[in-house]
Amino acid sequence: MAKIEKIVLSYSGGLDTSIILKWLQETYGCEVVTFTADLGQGEELEPARAKAEMSGVKDIRIVDLREEFVSDFVFPMLRANALYEGQYLLGSSIARPLIAKHLVGIAREVGAHAIAHGATGKGNDQVRFELAVNALDPSIKIIAPWRQWNIRSRMQLLEYAEKHHIPVPSDKRGEAPFSIDANLLHTSTEGKILENPAEVAPDHVYQRTVDPVDAPDTPEIITIGFERGDPVSVNGKSMTPAALLTELNGLGGRHGIGRLDLVENRFIGMKSRGIYETPGGTILLTAHRGIESITLDRAAAHLKDEIMPRYAELIYNGFWFAPEREMLQALIDQSQTFVSGEVTLRLYKGSASVISRTSPLSLYSADLVTFEESAIAYDHHDAEGFIRLNGLRLRSWAARNGR
Numbered sequence: 297m298a299k300i301e302k303i304v305l306s307y308s309g310g311l312d313t314s315i316i317l318k319w320l321q322e323t324y325g326c327e328v329v330t331f332t333a334d335l336g337q338g339e340e341l342e343p344a345r346a347k348a349e350m351s352g353v354k355d356i357r358i359v360d361l362r363e364e365f366v367s368d369f370v371f372p373m374l375r376a377n378a379l380y381e382g383q384y385l386l387g388s389s390i391a392r393p394l395i396a397k398h399l400v401g402i403a404r405e406v407g408a409h410a411i412a413h414g415a416t417g418k419g420n421d422q423v424r425f426e427l428a429v430n431a432l433d434p435s436i437k438i439i440a441p442w443r444q445w446n447i448r449s450r451m452q453l454l455e456y457a458e459k460h461h462i463p464v465p466s467d468k469r470g471e472a473p474f475s476i477d478a479n480l481l482h483t484s485t486e487g488k489i490l491e492n493p494a495e496v497a498p499d500h501v502y503q504r505t506v507d508p509v510d511a512p513d514t515p516e517i518i519t520i521g522f523e524r525g526d527p528v529s530v531n532g533k534s535m536t537p538a539a540l541l542t543e544l545n546g547l548g549g550r551h552g553i554g555r556l557d558l559v560e561n562r563f564i565g566m567k568s569r570g571i572y573e574t575p576g577g578t579i580l581l582t583a584h585r586g587i588e589s590i591t592l593d594r595a596a597a598h599l600k601d602e603i604m605p606r607y608a609e610l611i612y613n614g615f616w617f618a619p620e621r622e623m624l625q626a627l628i629d630q631s632q633t634f635v636s637g638e639v640t641l642r643l644y645k646g647s648a649s650v651i652s653r654t655s656p657l658s659l660y661s662a663d664l665v666t667f668e669e670s671a672i673a674y675d676h677h678d679a680e681g682f683i684r685l686n687g688l689r690l691r692s693w694a695a696r697n698g699r
């Protein structure tokens with residue numbers, strides 16, 4: 297096997313990836329370049345630089361990917377109204393292909409032939425990272441320390457840290473922390489007491505939303521502007537994608553919107569229970585369906601809804617860069633040509649509800665639907681024939697059954 301000369305590590309600066317950094321340097325005896333992405337996880341990233349420096353890393357990359365994350369990954373997914381298993385807004389799933397893309401980009405730039413990540417051997421994230429790297433550059437080798445080393449538990453991890461003088465924050469001693477993944481779209485919390493789906497999640501699990509019970513007693517009314525399927529403004533103020541999602545996260549968090557306690561089916565085979573908080577994303581999903589309700593043709597809307605579970609599953613399973621995801625994306629994007637206008641929502645105690653919608657491109661015709669006298673040519677007798685023909689086969693069926 298060819299010797300590995302250089303590795304690009306996806307590095308958060310947390311305990312796990314600090315240990316992985318040390319382990320890579322020892323095991324491969326080569327240069328490790330660290331890559332830390334700012335996806336809006338709300339953590340200071342400069343400490344990661346200091347820690348990497350202390351571990352002797354010479355090439356440290358810290359990149360702000362917030363705008364790219366929202367405009368090129370989150371928004372395309374929201375155009376599809378994507379939900380996995382009917383409920384999960386895919387906040388972790390959609391971040392992995394972006395991180396993988398940059399790992400590959402940096403590897404090429406610095407001439408590294410391998411990348412490494414800190415995802416464990418039981419989760420979806422390892423699959424997502426690696427399928428994305430396969431699709432983007434099959435020549436790059438992937439190192440997944442959690443599948444390779446013989447550290448098998450949290451305790452052994454701490455022992456390794458101690459042995460190698462890697463500082464362990466005091467709250468990481470003793471009891472293992474929750475496994476948390478956060479970015480601009482969501483916070484996901486798994487592990488510990490949550491592993492028992494019969495246990496009610498304790499209140500301190502929630503990080504960015506208040507309990508709806510404690511949310512303000514007065515509702516808040518907001519208006520979101522859409523252009524070609526993407527949100528572009530809040531209350532008339534134009535915003536960049538990341539700024540808009542940040543704004544809605546604040547509003548949603550204050551009103552307790554977007555909490556989800558879910559048992560899901562991992563791609564790898566087991567069921568897992570997690571707590572998700574997706575305040576801005578939940579508002580956007582509701583608002584987007586609101587603007588689509590007046591701007592999409594019925595058959596177009598229904599076709600979108602048919603392919604949505606398939607599209608969501610592709611993202612969940614890590615096939616973002618696969619040809620079939622791109623084909624479905626082309627279909628979804630084309631459907632959004634006329635999805636422009638404004639949606640007004642009421643935020644109140646955990647819910648975001650559409651209360652009005654307008655669009656210069658609306659297909660809605662009050663004249664056509666009205667209960668009042670209407671000028672538009674609509675012949676009520678057409679409805680009679682329409683029902684008679686649709687009922688034809690039902691009458692045959694009922695007659696044969698002897699009803």
Ligand code: ARG
Binds near residue numbers: 388419421484485568
């Ligand atoms: N189960 C979620 C998914 O597969 C989240 C995974 C990462 N979250 C975490 N807390 N480690 O998308």
